[in-house]
Amino acid sequence: METINSASTEKLREFRSQIERPGMRSIIWIIFLTLLILWGIYALYIQISGGHVVTGMRDNVVWGIYIVNFIFFMGISYAGALISGTLHLFRTSWRKPVIRMAEFITIIALFIGPLYILLCIGRLDRLSFLVLFGRIQSPITWDVIAISTDIFGCLIFLYLSVLRDIAALRDFTELKIPKWRKKLYRILALGYTGTQEQQVRLKRATDIMAGMVIAIAIIVYSVLAWIFSVTLQPGWHSTIFGPYFVIAAVYSGTGVLIIAMWLFRKIYHLEKHLTRKHFINIGVLMLVLAAFFGYFTFSEYLTKWYGSQKNDEQLIHLLMDKYFILFILSNYLGVLMPLIVVGIPKFRTINMITITAVVVVIALWINRYLIVVPTLESPYIPIQDFRPEWISYSSTWVEWVLTLGGLAAFCLFFTLGARFIPIISISEDQDRKGEIL
Amino acid sequence: MEKNKKNTPRREFLRTGLLAGAGAFAAGNLLSSCSESSKSGKKLKLLTPDGKLVEVDASDIKPSEEYKLQAREGIPGRKFVMVIDLAKCNNARKCVEACQEGHHLPTNHEYMKVYMMQDSDKSAPYWFPKPCFQCDNPLCVSVCPVGATYKRTDGIVLIDHDRCIGCKFCMTGCPYSARNFAWEDHEEYDGSIVYNPESSVPGQEGTVSKCVFCADRLRENKLPYCLLACPMGVIYFGDIDEDAVTNGSETVAFSELIRDRSGYRYLESLGTRPSVYYLPPVNRQFPIERGYDGLDEEIKDRYKDTPYAKERG
């Protein structure tokens, strides 16, 4: 089989060290992550054997940080899909170095997110009932259908977009990797050799899937929002939750993407590929989304506060009192910081943009927390209980360890994924040479 | 259990239809025809609608599956309604205790809860017993992904503990906080009792439960535990189609009671259409403080954040 082209071989030479044997540093990193995951599994064992009483959830706040993590991971996943799909469809010239990371984020978060909803379920042994006795009237069933469609669509999209790289890896015979991996590349490459016809087909299929994942991402995240907004809870029963969640998702996703870019740039020395321009471009995207997010957040709370019913008032009071600092952090800092840092050219350094991204990601996590928890703490019928943990929610170590475990799993899969497929698309010159665009 | 015995004469009641219809039907249901020959030797515990636990041979009773099937159907021709007279409630908590005992609930796990309500700072506080409202437009039922909770023709909303996956979506769906989750295992959840969704006994860890209007007792033409236990006659129960409700000592026409006493449903604006009506706390028979008499400190503590309690210090 002939090699795909010399340009990708060149690139592969550059990336081979990441694909071949892992260095000491990355082995330690992987072990560290694995330990965190094991700790999470231990916490899960505690939760399953001891019952949900080991969490901070009780009859009023029936969902805690698990559901926040669920929304969070699903959010960055959809964001990845939207970003990579859009960049792909618009043939953005600078997309190549970031698009693979966005795709990785999509897939990995998409597998981790749903695990958190499982943690909220009291009887995991009855999971099959969701299919056996599934009722289409329930938004949870909508979500099950939507998420499985999404996983399917995103997997195909990712696969199509890495196909050429896999073929390049297969053809790059100098690569020092175990036999099984060579074999795996051969199988996964599906006999792609880069003929004119194959290129046309691949392009077409990728385009279709890019369009699809954009549509699916919007639908799926709206469905997720509806789980909340179909209920009568004062903080949730809102018509704008669908678009609000979608915007918040993409917003958090750009943040995670910038953080990933920064980390890989440092660790893999990708300064040549990931330049300030990339950070600014994604940063500007983040800025636009910050404005939208701020706008939605403002409308949501303004209407509740201005013409407030008793229960809205109760909720606003809780947010402005007990949750004041978190509220400021998420809904002020999380909106204003990108506007200032990316908006003023002087501040637009790679590090500043990355710090902003970190703030945005944290702010968005808190934003979801403030949507879920205070609402459940202020039901229509006031909570009258003498047990503090039944009045207000505070998460326990089990929940935090499982949160950490999920984060570790995200990093681990990212690390392993980058060992298997170059984190920067290597067959980029192909497009321009082949003139298939 | 003793308490219930005392109440036997009261329990006799519930007008014409209730007696004729359900009685005969239910009596045959409980113990299926026992043929002496086919004893299995395996003993099972059965909760009778009187609230008694009896040990019976496994072959003498219907398996839980049959109870579950039966519980899916409403009691034919009935539409139950409850009326709670807030003017008479003095937070004696007898309803709560009888309910907990009858449904084998652990401490602090209550289907019937008594709240101290105060609609605004200057308005007068009152005691507010709150069961499940058995709504006619129940959001909890709509959102359940597996059909574990369902609405019956007689108006009762039930939960099948064996079907529930414990996603708690119904709990966020219920605007009245009527549902409880079994956060851990309790000795009260005795797995050897034959499970019947109509009695909601035994509870199960990791699933949701709530007030069931004592559906198993209704099938036997008996009134709910809470009603029989209430010394003040606060709780009325009956059939909306028959237009009759009783609190055990007096029987009145539902429509007249609601008309004369300005009955209302709590948070009507939410559109859930509850089957529980309230009579406003006018011409009260007790001062509100009376509700504190004889309460455990823990229970008193529940009300410490109400405007009334704060003012009182």
Ligand code: SF4
């Ligand atoms: S917790 Fe149980 S009853 Fe409630 S919605 Fe989920 S499966 Fe249905």
